Every structure is written in C-alpha cells, then in structure tokens.
Amino acid sequence: MLVGDFPEVLRRAAAGDASAFARLWRDTHPPLLRYLWVSAGDAAEDVAADVWLEVARRIGSFRGGEHEFRGWLFTMARRKMIDRHRYEARRPVSPTSDGELLDRPAADDTVTAALEYISTETALALIATLPRDQAEIIVLRVVVGLDAGAVAQIVGKSPGAVRVAAHRGLRTLRDRMADATVTSPGRGGVTL
Amino acid sequence: MRVFADSLAEMWSFASRRSRLSPDEATAELLLAKRRVGQHALASERTLELVLAAAAGPATERELAGEAAAVTAFLAALPEPERPRRGPRRVPALAVAFTLVALLALCGTAEAGALPAPLQQLAHQAINAPAPSPAIRVPQPSADVTPGPGATGSQSAPAGSGASQDSRAGNPSASPKPTHTNNGQSNGNSQPTASTTATATDSTTATAQPTKTDNGKGNGGTPGQGGKNGNGNGNSQG
Numbered sequence: 001m002l003v004g005d006f007p008e009v010l011r012r013a014a015a016g017d018a019s020a021f022a023r024l025w026r027d028t029h030p031p032l033l034r035y036l037w038v039s040a041g042d043a044a045e046d047v048a049a050d051v052w053l054e055v056a057r058r059i060g061s062f063r064g065g066e067h068e069f070r071g072w073l074f075t076m077a078r079r080k081m082i083d084r085h086r087y088e089a090r091r092p093v094s095p096t097s098d099g100e101l102l103d104r105p106a107a108d109d110t111v112t113a114a115l116e117y118i119s120t121e122t123a124l125a126l127i128a129t130l131p132r133d134q135a136e137i138i139v140l141r142v143v144v145g146l147d148a149g150a151v152a153q154i155v156g157k158s159p160g161a162v163r164v165a166a167h168r169g170l171r172t173l174r175d176r177m178a179d180a181t182v183t184s185p186g187r188g189g190v191t192l
Numbered sequence: 193m194r195v196f197a198d199s200l201a202e203m204w205s206f207a208s209r210r211s212r213l214s215p216d217e218a219t220a221e222l223l224l225a226k227r228r229v230g231q232h233a234l235a236s237e238r239t240l241e242l243v244l245a246a247a248a249g250p251a252t253e254r255e256l257a258g259e260a261a262a263v264t265a266f267l268a269a270l271p272e273p274e275r276p277r278r279g280p281r282r283v284p285a286l287a288v289a290f291t292l293v294a295l296l297a298l299c300g301t302a303e304a305g306a307l308p309a310p311l312q313q314l315a316h317q318a319i320n321a322p323a324p325s326p327a328i329r330v331p332q333p334s335a336d337v338t339p340g341p342g343a344t345g346s347q348s349a350p351a352g353s354g355a356s357q358d359s360r361a362g363n364p365s366a367s368p369k370p371t372h373t374n375n376g377q378s379n380g381n382s383q384p385t386a387s388t389t390a391t392a393t394d395s396t397t398a399t400a401q402p403t404k405t406d407n408g409k410g411n412g413g414t415p416g417q418g419g420k421n422g423n424g425n426g427n428s429q430g
C-alpha cells in the first residue's frame with residue numbers, strides 16, 4: 001500500500017509519468033494477479049493486461065483515495081473476468097491436451113503441500129479449490145485487503161452475504177486441513 | 193441396547209465432528225483481518241492462518257516480471273492529451289493553415305469582384321482588386337454633373353460590354369428620347385450590374401440627363417432606333 005504517497009503517485013501517473021505508473025503497478029499488480037489466478041485460472045495474466053490497459057486509458061478521470069482505487073481496479077478486473085468467462089462459454093475450446101486440468105492441483109495434494117511448505121502459490125492453489133465466489137471473496141478480503149463493504153460493492157452482493165460466503169469458505173478450508181492433518185501420515189485415506 | 197449404543201456412538205461422532213468444524217465467527221473475522229488467532233485456536237485454524245498469510249505474502253519475482261511491458265503498454269495507451277509532449281502543439285499550425293486558406297479565398301473573391309462594396313473597395317485599395325460596382329454605390333447628387341456634348345447618344349458605350357465601370361461620370365450617353373425599356377437587360381450582358389442599372393433607368397423623364405444610371409452598359413444606342421434605343425447593345429449603328 002502506498003498510503004500517504006498515493007495521491008501524488010496517482011496524480012503523476014495520470015499525467016503520464018511512467019515511473020509513477022510503475023510504482024502503482026508494482027504495488028497493485030501482485031494482488032490483482034492473485035485474485036485473477038484464483039478467479040480466472042490460466043487467463044489471469046491476459047485479463048490483468050487488459051485491466052491495466054483500461055487503467056491507462058481512464059486513470060485521468062479517476063477520483064478517490066487508495067482504497068477507492070483498489071475497488072475501482074478490482075471491479076474492472078471482475079468485469080473483464082466475467083466477459084472472459086462468457087466469451088469462453090460461447091466458444092468452448094476443445095482440449096487438445098490435459099495441461100489445463102493438470103495445472104489445477106487436486107485438493108488433497110494441495111492441502112498436503114500446504115501443510116508441508118506453504119508458499120504463496122500453494123496457498124492460492126488451496127484457496128482456488130473453493131467454489132469460485134467464496135474463493136474470490138476470501139482473496140479480496142485477505143490478499144487485496146478490502147473490507148466486507150468494499151468487497152460487497154465489487155461482487156455485487158450485500159456485506160452480509162459477503163461475510164457468510166467468506167466464513168463458509170474458511171470453514172471449508174479448515175475442514176480440509178483438519179482432515180489432512182489427521183490422515184496425512186498415510187495419505188491414502190484422504191477424502192476431502 | 194446395541195442399537196442404542198450405536199446411535200449414541202453416531203451422535204457422539206457427529207457432535208465431535210460438528211464441534212471441530214463449527215464456524216467460529218470471531219475466529220473467521222480474525223483470519224480475514226489477517227490477525228493472529230492465538231494459541232487457544234485449533235491446530236487447523238492456526239494452519240489456516242499460515243495459509244492465508246502465505247496467500248497475502250510479498251510479491252514474487254514472477255509476479256513483477258512484466259513491469260517493463262506494462263509501462264510500455266501504459267505509455268502507448270495513454271489518451272492523447274495526457275501524453276508527454278515532445279514537440280510544439282499542432283493547434284497553431286492548423287490555425288495558420290486555416291487562416292491562409294481563408295485569405296486565399298478572400299483574395300479570389302475580391303479578384304472576381306464579388307465582395308460587398310465596402311470590402312471590395314478595401315480590396316481595391318489594398319491589393320488592386322477591381323473596384324466595386326458603381327451600381328451598388330450610394331447614389332450621389334447629380335447636380336455637379338452636366339450633360340456633355342455627346343448627349344446625343346452618338347458616343348455610345350462599348351457595345352454591351354458593360355466593362356467600363358468607371359464610365360458613370362461624364363458619359364451622359366442616355367438616349368435623348370425617353371425610352372421605356374429595360375435598358376441593357378437584353379444586351380446579353382450577364383453582369384449583375386446590368387440588371388441593377390436597368391432598373392434605375394426605367395425612367396421616362398430622365399432624358400438628356402447624365403443620370404446616375406448611365407453607366408455605359410450599352411444603352412446609348414443610336415437615336416432613332418424607334419424606341420428601341422438601348423435594347424440593342426449599341427453596336428448596331430449603321
């Protein structure tokens with residue numbers, strides 16, 4: 001988070017200052033990419049590039065602080081992700097390989113790996129095993145750092161519904177880890 | 193009894209599982225706020241805390257690898273007014289070009305004599321464009337103009353040419369006989385001043401007066417043309 005520097009960085013970026021934009025990008029791109037990876041899978045980087053192009057075009061008209069900027073950015077990202085899903089639904093790609101399926105780790109392997117060595121990618125992979133709405137809400141709250149109200153605006157739900165979905169997702173994760181903890185020595189009987 | 197024991201065991205198992213998985217709202221909120229759940233938390237909750245902390249960890253090299261490309265795309269996608277300017281603005285150049293074209297058009301119009309009289313006069317003085325047509329001048333009192341000896345009409349103006357726009361003064365070539373003709377309208381003169389002049393010459397009493405309407409538009413035909421004086425263009429004498 002840029003906190004106190006944000007207004008100046010934003011002003012310079014809006015004026016076309018490449019270094020200011022780079023600073024904004026370095027601060028915001030990693031959580032954006034994580035959110036999109038959980039929500040859009042392999043299309044995350046493409047969607048993120050689209051989002052930043054949109055930011056470049058419209059940053060001059062943005063007004064608000066850092067939290068508002070993040071809300072604006074992730075709202076844009078979510079819309080582009082939905083567009084992407086719709087596009088893919090209209091034009092389904094016949095799989096020529098199993099690569100896409102192999103990229104998404106199975107839940108049991110992910111849990112075991114998470115317990116052995118928790119890296120960022122592993123943790124995101126574990127969260128990505130949740131239903132999509134729960135996963136994206138947890139990422140928006142934990143990774144992006146938005147509160148329930150801001151997340152509610154982004155996903156188009158009430159703050160209460162956001163809390164319920166987040167708690168449900170955490171409960172599911174905890175359930176899986178508890179089961180993995182209990183059964184991990186054998187690994188053969190893991191049922192998640 | 194055995195059935196009861198089995199039921200009791202099943203209930204115990206369910207209660208145990210339920211307590212292990214039951215949502216603790218406060219703990220969930222702590223986890224979402226990235227705060228520590230404390231030592232009293234379940235092992236699974238502490239593990240979950242580690243997972244969430246890892247998910248929100250610092251940026252990785254892979255995530256930041258695209259910075260240069262992102263900045264390049266940013267510069268290329270900036271709207272035009274927000275791009276850093278490297279050269280002079282284009283607006284003055286466009287304004288100069290527009291002004292030049294407008295001036296050229298104005299000069300062309302002035303050379304064609306199609307400007308309003310004041311502007312045409314100005315152009316006449318400035319760039320030697322043709323003087324404004326006298327027909328649209330403000331009529332001057334003719335008291336100082338005396339009929340010349342050529343009032344007989346013998347000094348006809350060039351036939352229907354109408355070119356002599358300065359022939360107004362001292363060229364009283366009006367017909368001595370009043371002619372009620374649309375003088376000059378049928379002489380093939382296509383200049384707009386001809387019709388104006390003809391309108392002014394619809395006077396039946398202005399004989400032998402150097403009227404303001406006599407502008408040598410060919411209405412000085414030979415007398416005795418049977419009232420058709422001026423209908424011709426003045427070159428049919430013979």
